Structures are given as structure tokens and as C-alpha cells.
Amino acid sequence: MTAATTASKALVDDLVSANHILFVEGVVDGFGHVSVRHDGRDDRFLLACGVAPATVTADDIVEVDYEGTVHDAAGRRSYLERFIHSEIYKARPDVMAIVHSHSPAIIPFGITRATLRPVCHMSGFLGFSTAVFEIRDTAGENNDMLVKNAALGRALAESLGPHLFALMRGHGSVTVAHSLKLVVARAIWAEMNAKLQTEAMRIAGGDSGVNYLTPGEATGSMTINETVVDRPWDFWKARAKVALAGLIRS
Numbered sequence: 001m002t003a004a005t006t007a008s009k010a011l012v013d014d015l016v017s018a019n020h021i022l023f024v025e026g027v028v029d030g031f032g033h034v035s036v037r038h039d040g041r042d043d044r045f046l047l048a049c050g051v052a053p054a055t056v057t058a059d060d061i062v063e064v065d066y067e068g069t070v071h072d073a074a075g076r077r078s079y080l081e082r083f084i085h086s087e088i089y090k091a092r093p094d095v096m097a098i099v100h101s102h103s104p105a106i107i108p109f110g111i112t113r114a115t116l117r118p119v120c121h122m123s124g125f126l127g128f129s130t131a132v133f134e135i136r137d138t139a140g141e142n143n144d145m146l147v148k149n150a151a152l153g154r155a156l157a158e159s160l161g162p163h164l165f166a167l168m169r170g171h172g173s174v175t176v177a178h179s180l181k182l183v184v185a186r187a188i189w190a191e192m193n194a195k196l197q198t199e200a201m202r203i204a205g206g207d208s209g210v211n212y213l214t215p216g217e218a219t220g221s222m223t224i225n226e227t228v229v230d231r232p233w234d235f236w237k238a239r240a241k242v243a244l245a246g247l248i249r250s
């Protein structure tokens with residue numbers, strides 16, 4: 001289906017909403033990005049150009065191919081880390097949407113021995129051996145921490161492997177899903193889990209006193225949550241519209 005068709009308006013509008021939701025829910029700030037595979041051709045995905053997620057409009061959405069080339073930039077800046085998206089899409093045919101963020105509660109789990117694990121029923125997708133991407137393994141000791149080329153994107157995709165979430169040491173995380181709405185939800189729930197787990201470990205005085213979900217509970221709750229994602233999406237979208245009134249460029 002690689003005809004030169006444009007993406008549907010509905011998909012572009014949802015990607016704009018995804019950007020706004022992720023800002024309002026505390027997952028992205030001036031940085032971070034969300035992408036979705038193009039629904040009119042199989043060799044590209046959609047991503048905002050280099051603007052803050054809270055201010056993204058439909059005119060800011062650009063088409064990027066799996067080599068990381070932006071096809072309709074028209075002079076606009078692009079995200080340096082678009083290779084996170086291009087390389088994961090290449091490696092994972094099952095992935096339809098990706099979030100990369102620097103959400104703060106998650107970062108401590110990438111720089112300590114603590115393992116991010118599901119502590120509540122919304123975050124079973126995290127699994128029990130959270131992948132950690134170590135950029136030094138590819139870029140060496142002297143690097144700027146950014147996944148700004150295909151080789152680094154490929155290394156990140158290898159760290160992610162078959163998982164749905166990976167930590168990026170000293171930087172943030174990446175979340176994947178088979179739909180845009182679900183990846184937004186997972187990014188929000190991952191940050192929520194990190195806050196809850198940190199608080200639980202503080203109360204318990206360490207990791208060993210925390211009662212985590214069992215693998216069966218994680219899988220079971222993940223499966224049921226995937227069927228009800230429209231409900232929080234509609235709520236988050238409405239809340240973002242109110243929160244960002246007056247900020248969004250028209």
C-alpha cells in the first residue's frame with residue numbers, strides 16, 4: 001500500500017491530541033515526542049516537527065521514513081531523536097505507536113539497582129525485567145546522551161527487544177503499543193507506577209517489603225486494560241483541551 005497518499009485527518013488529529021495529553025498528564029515537557037505509523041502508506045510514520053508537545057497543531061505533523069528522513073519539513077526543525085522511532089518501527093512490526101519521554105519519576109530506576117516493576121493494576125505491561133538502554137555501550141564515555149542517529153536508535157531497539165517499555169539510563173524511557181491511544185495510556189501509567197513504587201519502597205524501607213503484582217496479575221490486568229482505553233483517552237483529551245486553551249497556536 002505504498003501509494004503516495006496522505007495520512008487521514010482523524011489520525012493526524014489524534015496525534016495532535018496525544019501530544020497535548022502527554023504534556024497535561026506530566027509525561028512530556030518542552031521535550032519528548034510521540035509518533036504513530038502512517039495509515040496511508042507503509043514506509044513512513046507521523047511525528048511532530050521540532051516544537052514543544054503542548055503547542056503542536058495539525059500543521060506541525062510531518063512524515064518521516066524508516067531511515068529517519070523527514071519528507072515534508074519545509075524548513076522546519078525536526079526532533080534530533082527521531083531515530084528512536086524509525087529504528088523501533090523497523091525492528092518491531094507489531095508496534096504501531098511510540099512515546100519517548102523524560103518523565104521524572106521514571107529516571108531514578110534507570111540509574112540505580114532498583115527495578116521498575118508493576119505495583120498497580122494499570123501497569124502490568126512493564127513486565128518483570130525492565131530493559132535498560134545504556135548509551136555508553138554504543139556511543140562511548142563521551143556522548144551527549146541523545147539518540148540522534150540510526151546506530152544509536154538500533155541499539156535502543158535491541159535493548160527494548162520484545163518488551164513494551166525500556167528505560168534509557170540518565171535520560172528517560174520509551175514506551176510502545178499497537179495503537180496510539182494505548183501508547184499514550186502506557187506512558188502515563190508508567191510514570192504513575194514509578195511514583196507509586198518509589199513511595200511504596202520509601203514506606204517499606206526498601207524493595208523487599210513491597211508486594212508487587214504477580215506475573216499472572218500483570219498479564220491479566222494488562223489484557224483487560226487494553227479493552228477500555230477509550231474511556232481515559234476521552235477524559236484526558238477533554239482535560240487537555242481545557243488546560244491548554246489559550247496556549248495552543250491556531
Ligand SMILES: [Zn+2]
Pocket residue numbers: 031032081100101102171172
Ligand atoms: Zn530524549
